[in-house]
Structure formats: structure tokens, C-alpha cells
Amino acid sequence: MNRVPMTVEGAEALRTELENLKKVERPAVVQAIAEAREHGDLKENAEYHAAREKQGFIEGRIQEIEAKLSLAQVIDVKSIAPSDKVIFGTTVTIIHMDNDEEVTYKIVGDDEADVKNQKISVNSPIARALIGKEVGDVVVVKTPSGAVEYEIDQVQHL
Known part of the structure; x- marks a missing residue:
């Protein structure tokens, strides 16, 4: 199960x-x-x-x-000691490497995902690229329009 x-x-x-x-x-x-x-x-x-x-x-x-x-x-991510590592439930601020655009997402379960409210599924391409990485790491996310690089700027346990 x-x-x-x-x-x-x-x-x-x-x-x-x-x-x-x-x-x-x-x-x-x-x-x-x-x-x-x-x-x-x-x-x-x-x-x-x-x-x-x-x-x-x-x-x-x-x-x-x-x-x-x-x-x-x-x-309950609030009960986990904060670190710079991206894990399920954390709120992650990433910076688009090409245009310096900053975006913040909370990584949640499939049923909770709501992109309009900055909640992305743990199974989404962005979340899969971010999980396990740390602040300062650059991740490559494969999108329909090609690979996009993001730098992890901040990880919060909110």
C-alpha cells in the first residue's frame, strides 16, 4: 500500500x-x-x-x-527542523536564470495542487527537479518550450 x-x-x-x-x-x-x-x-x-x-x-x-x-x-513541515534543503511541504523561492523572475511555490500533494495559489504537486516537473536540492543550487526543469534553469533562492518551513 x-x-x-x-x-x-x-x-x-x-x-x-x-x-x-x-x-x-x-x-x-x-x-x-x-x-x-x-x-x-x-x-x-x-x-x-x-x-x-x-x-x-x-x-x-x-x-x-x-x-x-x-x-x-x-x-507537518513546521515540525521538521528548517534547513536549506527542499523537501515535501516546504515553500521554495526560485529565480529564473534567464530573466531574473522570482517565483515562490509550496510543494504539496496531488490533491492540494493549485497553481493559481502557488501550490504545486510533488509530482510536477518543477517539484521533482527541486526535491532534495538546496539553496544556491541551480536546477533544470524540462518544459514544453525547452529546458529552463532556476536557482533556489530560499527554502521555508511555513
Whole structure:
């Protein structure tokens, strides 16, 4: 069984979603199904079919989250002594060697990745190039438009 790395924040977000699905969404859809049933003929009852479809989605998502949490290896980067080494969960500032453009990313699990919020998957090409390297190292990231060199400027345990 392969453990999947996840940040504390990522695990917490999944637990919150799971609790909402179980305590709010699931009872609401059960109620909607009961109300739709009272309207009679189920073959032509769009409300009933929509509620059943939503119920299927909710139950599927509950199973998916429970599976992810059961496989999660929650890593609290704040509890790891800070160093200049890039590891899962660290926030890394890198400098594009050609144009001096600076960018900061937090390396997170696949489900937490959100490039708009500077969170990249540990399995992304940039993260794979950075993991294990240290401040001052230059890494080469293969992109669709060719190889790009970045210098690691800062590693933070945030």
C-alpha cells in the first residue's frame, strides 16, 4: 500500500469536506429524495432522479475522501527542523536564470495542487527537479518550450 504525502492543511480540508458531506449534504439529499417520492410516479419524476444522482455523487465523494485520508501520510513541515534543503511541504523561492523572475511555490500533494495559489504537486516537473536540492543550487526543469534553469533562492518551513 503506497502512502500519499499530504500537508496538514490538505488533510484538514479533506476532513472538513467529509464532515460537511456526512452531516449536511447527505441528510439534505435524503430529505429531497423523500419529498420527491411523495410526488408520486418515480419514472417521470425529474426531482427524484436529480436527487438520486446527487446522492450517488455525494456517496462517491465520501468514499473517495475516506480512501485518500486512509492512504495519506500527513507531513507537518513546521515540525521538521528548517534547513536549506527542499523537501515535501516546504515553500521554495526560485529565480529564473534567464530573466531574473522570482517565483515562490509550496510543494504539496496531488490533491492540494493549485497553481493559481502557488501550490504545486510533488509530482510536477518543477517539484521533482527541486526535491532534495538546496539553496544556491541551480536546477533544470524540462518544459514544453525547452529546458529552463532556476536557482533556489530560499527554502521555508511555513
